[in-house]
Amino acid sequence: MIGIFDSGLGGLTALRETARLLPGRDIVYFGDTGRVPYGTRSPETIVHYALQDMRFLCTEGVDIVLAACGTVSSTALCAIRGGFDLPVIGVVEGAVQAALRATKNGRIGVIATGATISSGAFAHAIAELSPRAAVTSVACPMLVPLVENGYIADDNPVTALVLADYLEPIRAAGCDTLILGCTHFPILTGAIARALPGVTLINSGAEAAKLLAAQVPPTQPDETGQIRYYVSDSVPGFARLASIFLGEPVETEVTRVEIERY
C-alpha cells in the first residue's frame, strides 16, 4: 500500500502521477486540510504535524510513503525517516536530479513556500550534486492562496502581477530551469510559463512519483488499484478543490480524520 500525504490537497498533483505510473496499486492519500498551510509555519510545528500525518498513514498499513509536500520534504524529512521504519520519498531529490539533467547553463531557479526556501533544502541538494550550479531561490507565499482560491487561469491578471514580482530575480539571474518546489505550483504552470518563456519547469511532485514508481514492483496494465482519500477538515470543500488538482471532476468518498489524536 502506498501512502501519500500533503499539508492539504496540492499533493494530489503527485497522486495523479503516481496513479498513472502504477495503476494497479492501492493508494491512501491524507491531506491535512484542517491545518493547511504548512509553508508559513515554523520548523517545529511542521515536524510535529508531519509526524502525526505519518502515524495516521501507518495505521492504514502503508509500506512506502511519498511526502508530497515541498514544505515537509525540505523541513521534516530527516525527522520522519528517523521515526519510521519504511521508505519515505520527498519531493526534493527527484526535482533536483531532473533540473540538473535539464539545465544547459547551470542556472537553476527554485520557487517554494517560505518554510521551504528558509530550509535551503533544494539549494543544498543541488550544491551536493553539482557544486558549480548557480541557484536562485525565491519564497512565494501568495501562490498557495491564489491556487486555493481559483486564480489559476493562464492569463489571470492578479496571478500575473504577483508572479511578475516573484519571478523577476529568476529572470534577472538568467535561469533556464525552474523547480516548482511546492506541489500546489504545477496548477500555475501556464501562468508561470507565460512569465518565463523558454524556461524549463520542473514539477517536483511528478518527479517524486517517478522515484517512488521505481521502488515499487510494476503492476499489470489491467489491474486497478483503489484510492482512499482522508482529510482532517470536514468534507464539503474537498470535491471543488480536489478537482482543481486532479484535473477532473472528483466523485469519490472521502473520510475525515481527527489528526491531532495521532
Place this chain on the structure above:
Amino acid sequence: MIGIFDSGLGGLTALRETARLLPGRDIVYFGDTGRVPYGTRSPETIVHYALQDMRFLCTEGVDIVLAACGTVSSTALCAIRGGFDLPVIGVVEGAVQAALRATKNGRIGVIATGATISSGAFAHAIAELSPRAAVTSVACPMLVPLVENGYIADDNPVTALVLADYLEPIRAAGCDTLILGCTHFPILTGAIARALPGVTLINSGAEAAKLLAAQVPPTQPDETGQIRYYVSDSVPGFARLASIFLGEPVETEVTRVEIERY
C-alpha cells in the same frame, strides 16, 4: 483579567482598541498561529479550535473574553457561550449596531471570510434589528493572505485588483456602509476606502472592544495594565506580523502554547 483570542494575529486590531479604552486592565492575548486561518475551514473544525482556545484562556484566569475573530464570532459563539460560564463578546453585535447607526439609505455591505459569510451571522443580526435593511454579503478569502504577506499599502496594485472584484457587488448595490467582518481587514482600510469612496467602513474588532469596555469597570488614567501574548506556533514570525496589526514595532515577550492539548 480580559482574554482576547483570534485564529491568528488579526485580533490584535481589537486588542489595540481595548488597551486604548482600558489602559489599566491586564489582558491575555492568544493567537492560534499554528492553525491560522480559520475562515477557510468547516464549522465543526472552527468550533473545535475555538473551544480549545477558550480552555487555554480560562487556565490564565480570564473573567471576560473577546472573540476577536469574525469567523469564530459568527460560527462558534453559541458553542462557546454554552460551554463557559463567563461573558464572551463577539465582533458581530457591535459592528451591526454601528452599521445601523451609520447607514442613511439602509443598504449595508458585509465582507468577511468564507466561513463567516456562509454562516449568515451578520445578515441575520442586521435583519433582527432592522428588517428593512438590505444586506449585500461578499466572501473575500484572499484578503487574509494579502494582509499577512504585506500587500497592505493603500495603492498596492495586487490588492486593488482583488478588491475591485470583491467590492463590485457592494458598489452595485449602492451600499453606503460596509462592515469589515474580519479582524484582518482594518489593515486594508485605506485600500478599501479607495475602492469605495464615500462609504462608511465599520471596524468590527474596534466596535467589539467598545462593547467590552462598557462591561468592565473603568480604570484610572494612571494605571498601566500588563499585556501577555501567547501563540500556538513558534515565535520568530510574531514580531513582524504583530507590528502590522498593532501599528507600531513590537518588542514584547511572547510564549508558545501547545493548543491541541487543551
